[in-house]
Amino acid sequence: MPLIGNKITEAEVRRWLIAEGYGAKTAVFDEVELHAIKRPGWVQVYRYGLTALTPDERKVPLFGAVRDDGR
Numbered sequence: 805m806p807l808i809g810n811k812i813t814e815a816e817v818r819r820w821l822i823a824e825g826y827g828a829k830t831a832v833f834d835e836v837e838l839h840a841i842k843r844p845g846w847v848q849v850y851r852y853g854l855t856a857l858t859p860d861e862r863k864v865p866l867f868g869a870v871r872d873d874g875r
Contacts, residue, residue: 813850813872827857839869846874
């Protein structure tokens with residue numbers, strides 16, 4: 805089961821990591837928190853922290869937010 809709880813959202817974060825040059829397959833989500841919900845509950849905002857590898861294979865912490873529209 806993906807850590808974010810939504811396979812599509814986690815895949816989108818990993819695609820972004822690849823586009824930015826990070827090692828997405830080895831990225832490890834350290835924390836995920838549901839930060840906000842817009843009524844009636846379809847739109848959710850998650851805050852996350854992860855550790856990813858740079859192109860020169862250094863581990864770096866990254867933080868971000870994801871807006872997920874479940875409709």
